Amino acid sequence: MENPWIAALSALFLWWFATGAILIVVRRAGTGGANVALAALPFLGLGIWGFTSTLQDTSSIGAYSGFLAALAIWGWIELAFLTGLATGPNLHPCPKDIPEWERFIRAWGTIAHHEMLILGFALAMLALGWGAENQVGVWTFLVLFAARISAKLNLYLGVPRINLEFLPEALSHLPSHFRMAPMNWLFPVSVTLLAFATDCWLERLLAAESTGARTGYALVAAITGLALVEHWLMVLPLPDAKLWRWMLPAPKPTQTKKTIREVHHGF
Secondary structure (H helix, E strand, O other): OOOOOHHHHHHHHHHHHHHHHOOOOOOEEEEEHOOOOOOOOOHHHHHHHHHOOOOOOOHHHHHHHHEEEEEEEEHHHHHHHOOOOOOOOOOOOOOOOHHHHHHHHHHHHHHHHHHHHHHHHHHHHHHHHOOOOOOOHHHHHHHHHHHHHHHHHHHHEEEEEOOOOOOOHHHHHHHHOOOOOOOOHHHHHHHHHHHHHHHHHHHHHHHHHHHHHHHHHHHHHHHHHHHHHHOOOOOOOOOOHHHHHHHOOOOOEEEOOOOOOOOOOOO
């Protein structure tokens, strides 16, 4: 488990498994998803405990534990979003032919509570982890946060490929706030910064002197690289939704499926 390649592959598997698990829970929950998210609060508590208890653990186990804790916290927040528990005050579709400033305000209103929840956790984890020996959990969460903001802005500005295949009924108003476009000005900036960040983590991995540090940098580099790949999947015609479709239960008859092409991005 101390091998950086094993750590990177572990990050890939955990990302795939966690995304699939959340999608399964959301699909099975149906309209009662908010109650499921509340019932999963102990999972969030476990993530918080794991994060705080590993801040001074510089071993490879500490790196894995911090990474898993950050994924647990992030996963619960995404579950709260997908089930409609933490979205935003605007639950209505976006009208057509409105000014851009109004469209932005309406789009922000659909995700405001979710974004403020993530920001609150990010600031708390940054404060708790400031100067700690093991910052794998902090960096993992911050990478996920930054990548998610970038992805949402790109969806708002317009990308060629958007998939809503796994979007639950509670969020059926979201597609009207997205935009299909050949390209936008932010996309090149996003992929450049993510590629630069991945390279920085790899550089630190090669320079690390301890096995714990190498494991931690491998985990964070892998999740940053995945964020880069997910951004490119907004452009490239690759059906990554097949990674999870085979493992999901059939949608309920009352569930509305609205799809804009066939690409889904991980949690």
